[in-house]
Amino acid sequence: MARPLLAAIHHVALICSDYARSKAFYSQTLGLRIIREVYRAERDSWKLDLEVSPGVSLELFSFPSPPPRPSRPEAQGLRHLAFAVPDIDVAIATLAQRGVTCEPVRVDEYTGRRFTFFADPDDLPIELYESQG
Template sequence: MSVVSGVHHVALIVSDYEASKRFYTEVMGFSVLAEHYREERDSWKLDVALSDGKQLEIFSFPNSPERPSYPEARGLRHLAFVTENIDASVHALEGHGVSVEAIRVDPYTGARFTFFNDPDGLPLELYELASL
């Protein structure tokens, strides 16, 4: 028996709260579940919902240190989102001025995928599942 039954949320710390809020709500299209300012920490916390019920928690903290992301730094490598139509998703992202890498094909699964970055340079992936 597994100790866990799934993923509930992923938490991100961002450098520019308003830019990240716009990116994840307007560009990515996630809906806001809750938004709170925590005065004692001088920190915003934004909970957004993905269409499958999973959540992202987006935090701002003053003077948070940068985390190395490239090349192949230890830690979270990237955050992957499922899409039913990668071509339409790429087109929508590029319509918001987001630079997206060329679409690749996973040699093991045959699935198409691509990468792009959030406003802090966090590597994000779009992964197309043909049988959604």
């Protein structure tokens, strides 16, 4: 059997409306480690690389006047961003202390795992999915 073409997710890229606000949200509120930050003058754009886990990063971009997301969450394209957490109750409590409100916890009918959603500064749906049962 041939090896799979794709090995893993390397990164996810997001365009934000307010770079400073989103940088603070992802690095301070969610605690992602900043790998590098670059200003690209020719594009009037910031690019921030954040580490999600070893080998997986989140790229945060700013561009002048990006159009808003058409609707939430069933717009064509990216539906939501999901992060695995070992204990959803701890994650929700930590986010609440940092001013982030999560939706009520639901249970995945197929896996039995618990999950919830909250929104980033641009109203992008972010899911927390409990990785342990």
